[in-house]
Amino acid sequence: MRRMKSNLSYVGKQLGLLLLVIFVGFILLxxxxxxxxxxxxxxxxxxxxxxxxxxxxxxxxxxGK
Known part of the structure; x- marks a missing residue:
């Protein structure tokens, strides 16, 4: 059970980081x-x-419209 919590925490952090990078990229664009x-x-x-x-x-x- 503890390992599953650790995996979910890792996935959550990575997803948050990905969303942050996409947001910053959009602002810079x-x-x-x-x-x-x-x-x-x-x-x-x-x-x-x-x-x-x-x-x-x-x-x-x-x-060409």
Missing amino acids: CAGLMIGYSLVGNGDNAWAILSPEKWQSLFDKFT
Whole structure:
């Protein structure tokens, strides 16, 4: 019984670490998109790159719609 508790604790810690890495990666991706859009791309509003309308227009440009 003690070994099973130890295994569940290990799995829980690893799952928590994985979720933390995914969350930090997502935050860094958003920050990189905002910095790239506002500084390199000469965008007016850094938050505009996170809007669904902007992504829809980007997908439309790349797919030829």
